[in-house]
Amino acid sequence: MNDLIKGKKYDWEMVIGLEIHAQVKSNSKLFSSSSTKFGSSPNSQVSLVDAAMPGMLPVINKYCVEQAVKTGVGLNAKINNYSVFDRKNYFYADLPQGYQISQYKYPIVGEGKVTIDFKDGTSKDIRIVRLHLEQDAGKSLHDQNPSKTYVDLNRSGVALMEIVSEPDIRTPDEAGMYISKIRSILMYLDTCDGNMQEGSLRADVNISVRKPGDEYGTRCEIKNLNSIKFIKQAINYEAKRQIEILESGGSIEQNTMLFNTSTGKTRPMRNKEEAHDYRYFPDPDLLPLEISKEEIGKIKSSIPELPDELKNKFIETYKLSNYDASVLTAEKQTSDYFNETINSDPELKNHAKIVVNWITSELFSLLNKNNQDLNNSPVSPENLGQLIKLISTNEISGKIAKDVLEDMFSSGKTARQIVDEKGLQQVTDQGEIAKVIDEVIAENPKMVEQYLAGKDKLLGFFVGQAMKLTKGKANPKMLNDILKQKLNKKN
Amino acid sequence: MSKSSLKQTLKDLDTKKISIRELNQDYLKRVKENENLNVFIHFSEENVLKQIDNLENDNSAKKLKGIPIAIKDLFCTKSMPTTAASKILENFNPTYESFITQKLLDEGSIFVGKTNLDEFAMGSATNTSFFGNTINPLSKENEPLAPGGSSGGSAAAVAADLCLGATGTDTGGSIRQPASFCGVVGIKPTYGLCSRWGIAAFASSLDQAGIFSHNVEDASILLQSIAGFDQRDSTSAKVDIPNYFENLDDDLNGKTVGIPKEYSIDGTPMEISQIWEDAIKVLEKKGVKIKNISLPHTKYALPTYYIIAPAEASSNLARYDGVKYGFRSEEIDSLDEMYENTRAQGFGREVKRRILIGTYVLSAGYYDAYYLKAQKVRKLIADDFNKAFKECDFIVTPTAPSAAFPLNEKQNDPIKMYLNDVFTVPASLAGLPGISIPFGKDKNNLPLGIQILGKHFDEQQVFNAAVSLERSYE
Numbered sequence: 001m002n003d004l005i006k007g008k009k010y011d012w013e014m015v016i017g018l019e020i021h022a023q024v025k026s027n028s029k030l031f032s033s034s035s036t037k038f039g040s041s042p043n044s045q046v047s048l049v050d051a052a053m054p055g056m057l058p059v060i061n062k063y064c065v066e067q068a069v070k071t072g073v074g075l076n077a078k079i080n081n082y083s084v085f086d087r088k089n090y091f092y093a094d095l096p097q098g099y100q101i102s103q104y105k106y107p108i109v110g111e112g113k114v115t116i117d118f119k120d121g122t123s124k125d126i127r128i129v130r131l132h133l134e135q136d137a138g139k140s141l142h143d144q145n146p147s148k149t150y151v152d153l154n155r156s157g158v159a160l161m162e163i164v165s166e167p168d169i170r171t172p173d174e175a176g177m178y179i180s181k182i183r184s185i186l187m188y189l190d191t192c193d194g195n196m197q198e199g200s201l202r203a204d205v206n207i208s209v210r211k212p213g214d215e216y217g218t219r220c221e222i223k224n225l226n227s228i229k230f231i232k233q234a235i236n237y238e239a240k241r242q243i244e245i246l247e248s249g250g251s252i253e254q255n256t257m258l259f260n261t262s263t264g265k266t267r268p269m270r271n272k273e274e275a276h277d278y279r280y281f282p283d284p285d286l287l288p289l290e291i292s293k294e295e296i297g298k299i300k301s302s303i304p305e306l307p308d309e310l311k312n313k314f315i316e317t318y319k320l321s322n323y324d325a326s327v328l329t330a331e332k333q334t335s336d337y338f339n340e341t342i343n344s345d346p347e348l349k350n351h352a353k354i355v356v357n358w359i360t361s362e363l364f365s366l367l368n369k370n371n372q373d374l375n376n377s378p379v380s381p382e383n384l385g386q387l388i389k390l391i392s393t394n395e396i397s398g399k400i401a402k403d404v405l406e407d408m409f410s411s412g413k414t415a416r417q418i419v420d421e422k423g424l425q426q427v428t429d430q431g432e433i434a435k436v437i438d439e440v441i442a443e444n445p446k447m448v449e450q451y452l453a454g455k456d457k458l459l460g461f462f463v464g465q466a467m468k469l470t471k472g473k474a475n476p477k478m479l480n481d482i483l484k485q486k487l488n489k490k491n
Numbered sequence: 492m493s494k495s496s497l498k499q500t501l502k503d504l505d506t507k508k509i510s511i512r513e514l515n516q517d518y519l520k521r522v523k524e525n526e527n528l529n530v531f532i533h534f535s536e537e538n539v540l541k542q543i544d545n546l547e548n549d550n551s552a553k554k555l556k557g558i559p560i561a562i563k564d565l566f567c568t569k570s571m572p573t574t575a576a577s578k579i580l581e582n583f584n585p586t587y588e589s590f591i592t593q594k595l596l597d598e599g600s601i602f603v604g605k606t607n608l609d610e611f612a613m614g615s616a617t618n619t620s621f622f623g624n625t626i627n628p629l630s631k632e633n634e635p636l637a638p639g640g641s642s643g644g645s646a647a648a649v650a651a652d653l654c655l656g657a658t659g660t661d662t663g664g665s666i667r668q669p670a671s672f673c674g675v676v677g678i679k680p681t682y683g684l685c686s687r688w689g690i691a692a693f694a695s696s697l698d699q700a701g702i703f704s705h706n707v708e709d710a711s712i713l714l715q716s717i718a719g720f721d722q723r724d725s726t727s728a729k730v731d732i733p734n735y736f737e738n739l740d741d742d743l744n745g746k747t748v749g750i751p752k753e754y755s756i757d758g759t760p761m762e763i764s765q766i767w768e769d770a771i772k773v774l775e776k777k778g779v780k781i782k783n784i785s786l787p788h789t790k791y792a793l794p795t796y797y798i799i800a801p802a803e804a805s806s807n808l809a810r811y812d813g814v815k816y817g818f819r820s821e822e823i824d825s826l827d828e829m830y831e832n833t834r835a836q837g838f839g840r841e842v843k844r845r846i847l848i849g850t851y852v853l854s855a856g857y858y859d860a861y862y863l864k865a866q867k868v869r870k871l872i873a874d875d876f877n878k879a880f881k882e883c884d885f886i887v888t889p890t891a892p893s894a895a896f897p898l899n900e901k902q903n904d905p906i907k908m909y910l911n912d913v914f915t916v917p918a919s920l921a922g923l924p925g926i927s928i929p930f931g932k933d934k935n936n937l938p939l940g941i942q943i944l945g946k947h948f949d950e951q952q953v954f955n956a957a958v959s960l961e962r963s964y965e
Contacts, residue, residue, distance in 0.1 A: 277855045
């Protein structure tokens with residue numbers, strides 16, 4: 001695969017690393033018992049600890065630690081028995097303590113890796129440097145008053161996992177696939193809700209460009225991107241910006257950038273000289289975090305099947321392609337739906353590819369069109385299974401089935417009900433089909449002549465006419481065969 | 492001055508020799524008579540009377556029912572403002588009660604008021620308070636003396652008999668040194684014995700709450716009341732708290748006392764060396780084995796302390812930014828200006844000095860040379876004690892290098908002021924329990940203190956040695 005992008009003078013390679021901030025799925029915050037519910041009224045979920053009142057002390061939420069360990073296992077990473085919480089000191093209005101409790105030297109999770117799968121069947125490993133736990137800050141509200149800034153501390157103290165990758169990513173697409181894969185793993189593990197719109201998953205992107213084979217160039221960091229689309233846009237814009245500077249003889253300043261989602265451009269927020277000195281030091285309010293091998297073992301054994309395991313199982317059991325299997329397993333709800341559908345009738349196991357297609361193209365497009373989610377699909381896996389069974393046993397044609405599915409989607413009826421009520425069973429009676437074909441041939445003598453003179457394309461016309469007369473119910477293969485037979489006889 | 496002890500008062504209350512109201516009115520009277528000492532940042536007679544009313548209507552038995560206690564104004568209290576002696580917390584009214592004051596309330600004690608201290612407990616003379624100096628009650632007229640610090644208000648409150656006990660906090664000597672200066676008993680327990688929850692933090696890894704009292708027995712009763720595990724403080728220890736008072740035993744026969752040679756410092760006044768020798772002689776007479784020990788890293792303790800404590804303070808005090816509570820400067824044109832002006836106007840000189848030192852030693856490029864090295868030395872100092880305690884049961888040293896000094900003597904020389912902590916800081920760095928008891932006088936008839944250090948969570952041994960020395964001295 002050619003991953004290079006063309007500048008005016010040279011070909012360039014992007015070097016990309018991601019820092020993903022994933023909100024830990026937990027009812028309470030990392031160091032306090034306040035609720036983490038999204039969308040509550042401002043400052044309604046703030047404890048004395050979250051507001052950094054004098055004398056208040058953090059106490060670690062064990063559940064968040066377990067969630068981080070779980071995630072580490074899911075990322076094929078080393079779990080550290082010993083880790084330390086540090087204070088990252090800086091002043092900001094929405095940072096009540098004047099420091100963020102994070103992990104610096106000793107993170108809870110060490111090196112790991114995830115695999116991304118390409119359409120052409122190949123795949124690639126992206127290495128993980130570390131995962132650490134930290135507190136989220138509050139939110140500054142600048143748009144409530146023309147001369148004042150308000151602060152909402154609901155998010156203050158919510159647990160985040162920061163997942164740092166090596167700079168192994170080479171294209172915006174890979175970046176997108178990487179974050180999708182991380183999201184998928186977290187959702188399988190139920191350690192993050194994966195909701196990017198609500199900010200449960202956001203990323204900082206580190207990017208530099210180089211001529212192939214050169215050393216890494218100077219990188220810039222684009223902060224706080226909360227959609228895959230923006231991540232790709234930001235990378236593309238930033239890479240072009242850097243290439244233009246380098247090709248005109250300039251050099252890259254190591255800046256922290258902000259991405260403007262409406263203009264699609266990045267702009268510098270601060271440069272290296274202005275970078276904060278965070279004065280990290282171990283938080284004396286908290287003891288080092290020690291997790292025994294037994295505890296890690298216990299957490300490991302509680303972990304559900306992960307996308308890659310499931311993918312391999314699907315490939316083996318149903319002979320699916322690597323790509324089909326990775327699409328099916330990208331989201332837990334999809335693989336769950338597939339499992340339930342294919343297990344709803346023993347016959348369907350022999351038609352796995354058809355099941356995949358009906359889920360990932362027909363059903364998905366209906367859900368998309370109606371802005372609905374697979375989780376609340378009006379068509380249950382059993383009902384979809386029934387529909388596919390009707391196709392596989394030739395009771396209805398694939399074309400009719402699409403209409404039936406739409407009907408199922410809006411009416412909630414089963415495929416069987418609809419087919420029976422509307423009489424949509426495929427016509428498979430040879431005599432009946434032959435009769436219709438005779439009729440079509442008789443009514444279109446000129447067309448027949450032209451066909452026989454070599455205009456093969458007209459076959460489709462006859463098929464269409466015959467289908468029309470049978471209201472689409474004729475078995476297409478039989479129709480085709482008989483039609484060809486009859487026309488050729490005329491010759 | 493004859494002062495009634497807590498132990499005796501509890502008996503008198505129990506036998507109805509005196510009522511809670513009579514007792515506290517007696518103390519109220521003295522508090523009002525001694526206003527010139529500036530012991531209290533907050534005192535409200537009305538509030539005390541209300542507490543008396545409530546207790547009179549309360550029929551349940553409580554261990555400290557009706558006992559007047561003074562609270563260092565670093566402990567957050569619901570019924571009284573909490574300032575940490577800083578302008579930045581002037582008018583701050585907590586909505587919560589610290590773990591320790593809650594325990595004292597649960598046992599039925601009466602809070603006389605909030606006592607003065609060095610701003611955020613940073614100082615050794617109670618002279619960095621935004622609310623002015625506290626005067627040592629032992630001062631002669633026209634010669635005001637410092638009560639020591641930072642818990643100078645609490646030490647003075649006990650010395651002037653304005654209460655039967657007081658809470659303090661000790662980070663590097665802030666209970667033991669003022670106890671010595673004011674001629675009272677002051678105990679700093681093992682780090683982790685008393686919860687820090689609800690105490691405005693100075694240096695989290697060193698801060699430890701403790702008790703001032705008229706005598707060792709009273710201290711043992713009061714410490715019992717405030718000790719104990721608290722799940723809201725991650726550094727709080729899960730240990731059984733013995734009944735210190737019931738277990739008091741002044742028979743030290745067969746015990747071994749460690750005498751660290753490094754505590755003989757050039758320039759220590761004769762009288763200090765003298766009381767130290769006297770104490771050792773008393774112990775020897777009681778059948779205690781004298782063991783000369785070495786704590787070789789002692790000389791590094793003070794510089795180590797003055798790196799670690801300011802480092803933690805610089806971060807702990809970042810929350811006082813004018814955003815959420817407390818003082819906010821009115822001269823604000825931007826967020827940065829709000830921070831700068833609020834903190835410049837809200838903090839006093841000593842606090843600012845320590846925030847600057849702490850920020851410096853944590854900065855990129857200096858962290859390894861200062862903070863990290865100090866942490867390593869701290870470990871060596873703790874190891875010194877661990878080794879020494881293999882050979883002895885407790886250690887005896889002087890508490891402070893001098894008696895109470897005149898109020899304004901060391902005001903402009905921070906280094907000289909920091910030297911006050913030379914005997915108290917090592918045990919703080921090691922997290923060990925230490926008590927100071929009055930033992931002898933200097934040539935001006937001012938009290939001097941002896942410090943007894945014990946093993947981790949061996950407060951009982953510390954009390955036993957202290958009560959033994961105390962009884963022999965009386």
